[in-house]
Amino acid sequence: MTFGNLAGQTAGWLDGSGAQPALVVSSRVRLARNLQAIPFVHRASVEARRTVIAAVTACCGQMPEMTFFEADGLSDVERHLLVERHLISPALAKGQGPRGVLVAPDQAVSVMVNEEDHLRFQAILSGFQTYDAWGRARRLERELSEGLAYAFAPQWGYLTACPTNTGTGLRASLLVHLTGLVLTQEMEKVVRGVTQMGLTVRGFYGEGSEASGSLFQVSNQVTLGHSEEALLEALEKAVGQLLSCEENARETLMRDARPQIEDKVWRAYGLLKHARILTSQEVMNLSSAVRLGIALGILCDIDVRVLNRLMVSILPAHLQYFKGRNLSSHERDILRADVVRQQMTKFGKS
Amino acid sequence: MVCPVCGEAYAEFQKTGLFGCSACYEAFAPRLDALFKRIHGVARHISGMPDGEETREGRISVLAAQLRQAVAREAFEEAGRLRDRIAALRRTARNMP
Numbered sequence: 001m002t003f004g005n006l007a008g009q010t011a012g013w014l015d016g017s018g019a020q021p022a023l024v025v026s027s028r029v030r031l032a033r034n035l036q037a038i039p040f041v042h043r044a045s046v047e048a049r050r051t052v053i054a055a056v057t058a059c060c061g062q063m064p065e066m067t068f069f070e071a072d073g074l075s076d077v078e079r080h081l082l083v084e085r086h087l088i089s090p091a092l093a094k095g096q097g098p099r100g101v102l103v104a105p106d107q108a109v110s111v112m113v114n115e116e117d118h119l120r121f122q123a124i125l126s127g128f129q130t131y132d133a134w135g136r137a138r139r140l141e142r143e144l145s146e147g148l149a150y151a152f153a154p155q156w157g158y159l160t161a162c163p164t165n166t167g168t169g170l171r172a173s174l175l176v177h178l179t180g181l182v183l184t185q186e187m188e189k190v191v192r193g194v195t196q197m198g199l200t201v202r203g204f205y206g207e208g209s210e211a212s213g214s215l216f217q218v219s220n221q222v223t224l225g226h227s228e229e230a231l232l233e234a235l236e237k238a239v240g241q242l243l244s245c246e247e248n249a250r251e252t253l254m255r256d257a258r259p260q261i262e263d264k265v266w267r268a269y270g271l272l273k274h275a276r277i278l279t280s281q282e283v284m285n286l287s288s289a290v291r292l293g294i295a296l297g298i299l300c301d302i303d304v305r306v307l308n309r310l311m312v313s314i315l316p317a318h319l320q321y322f323k324g325r326n327l328s329s330h331e332r333d334i335l336r337a338d339v340v341r342q343q344m345t346k347f348g349k350s
Numbered sequence: 351m352v353c354p355v356c357g358e359a360y361a362e363f364q365k366t367g368l369f370g371c372s373a374c375y376e377a378f379a380p381r382l383d384a385l386f387k388r389i390h391g392v393a394r395h396i397s398g399m400p401d402g403e404e405t406r407e408g409r410i411s412v413l414a415a416q417l418r419q420a421v422a423r424e425a426f427e428e429a430g431r432l433r434d435r436i437a438a439l440r441r442t443a444r445n446m447p
Contacts, residue, residue: 039356039371116368151372156382157395159372163385167395225392227411 001067001105003078007321011085011107011124014312016305018127022295023243025175025215025308028086028124029133029232031141032117032160032169034151040161041099041114049098052118056102056111059147068113070100077326080317086124088112109140116161117169119144126308128239130172130232138228157224167224172235175204176242179214179292180249190245197238198222204284213284213311218242254296265293269302273344278337283314302344310343353377410439 013026034040035055038048053068060066071079071092079093088101092115099114112120121144123136151159157167165171181187191201204215218239220231253261268289272278278286287307293299294307312318314336320327323335351360358370360378369375375382386393396411413436420429 034372036372040369042366042368043356043358043370153372153375153395155394156375156386157397159369159375161368163367163369163382164389166386167390168397222390224386224390224395227397227415229412229415233415 001065001103003069003074005105006067006069006103006107007078007081009105009107010309011087011312013086013108013124013126014305014308015126016303016308018125018129018132020243021127021304022291023177023246024128024239025177025311026086026124026126027128027130027133027172027174028122029130029137029170029172030123031121031137031158032165032171033119033121033141033148033158034160035118036149036151038118041116041118042161044114046097049114053098053100053113055148056113056119056144059144060102062146063143066102066104068100068102070098071095072098073100077317077320081321084312084315084317087122089115091115109136111140111144117165119148128174130174130236134170134172134228134232165223167222168226168228168231170223170228170231171219172232173217173219174235174239175215175217176239176246177214177288177291177295178216178242178246179288180246180253182214183253184249186245186249190242194218194238194242197234199235199238212281213288215284215288250292250296261292261296262298264289265296265298269293269299272340274341275337277333278314278340279333280314280316280336283310283336283340287311306343310340313343314339351378351381410436413439 013028018024018027035052038044038052041049044052053070057068060068069082071088074082079088082088082101083090083093085107087103087107087110089112092099092101092112095115097114099112102111102113104110108125109121109123112122121137121141123133123140125133125136153159158169160166160169178187178190181190194201198221200219200221202217202219204212204217218235220235223231226234268286272283272286272290287310290299290302291304291307294302294304316327316332319332319335319339327335352358353370353374354377355373356370358374360381363369363374363378369378383393413432417429417432417436420426420432
């Protein structure tokens, strides 16, 4: 698989499949692992980091479908495209030294190599399917474990660079659309409740990011002292409750402010279909209203899949990669509006 | 406290928040219980091992989760079997030296 093949193919996690796709955009599970007898990445020499890459790519002989992309072999735009696809972290994109990512063609499973830990296995699937994502990440981790020795101690579990990941090394996160709770101004209260249940709620782009388009990432906080299954069960349970709060908020909105909600949805739909200049933030916010409109049955001629695709394809690195050159922010806003109009027409149901 | 393998000092770990290598865990062990309790609420791993084996506590916690689900589904026969397996594992745990 060349980088061009990867970029040209829509990531599987955007396909709108899985349970409750209007509320849960994606389910992601990552497992942090390190190799025995090699210093953790921030203390590893260039040679040691190359050893990690060589060990991982050697194991992939059994998995010819997986491709390794070395970060320094990619341009800045290409690395950022991988960030926008959620295949690498901003830290890996910005980092230095031998590092990269191993990716499956459907982009559902990948392994970041030499990020904070030697290996970060990831599975990302569309909709609410945490256990399937865990199964996929786990299977890949098992397959590679045949040729690799992970750093592990019975009392502490998997040994990671940061003590917040020690134990299972598992972080499961669900990307959820909570616009009802945002509109009814209940988000803060709900976040407090969810935090008390041992979960973290963050904006769309992870640590420290603002919530964009009412999309939030909910993930487990602790990784030690519980089995992987127990961590996933606790997350699913809490997110289940969160989603019922969201549904209640939506019912309240439709009962008390139906015309305003319908107006908001249709205006957003109209703007996305006809605007000539759009910022990323604007698209995220308008998409949020359209996503709500789909879930409430107000809009029937568009699918969440279109919005999922847009969520990624309108981002700066995607726009610049497909245009084939760097674009100013103003140029991007114009191109973004073109892309949105095309996709709304091409992939709309009518 | 300094890790004999990578040379990371505990003070450095406190500053960066990152262990230098897997041997740092042993080197800093006297401080780790308190640290892990603060971060995770507990200080011990209870789940699977790299060779696919699971610790007994981990196995019990998985079975207990399945038991809760079985009860919720009102699959009482399955719940009974799970309860017996958990009890058997707990018995072997008590008989261990």
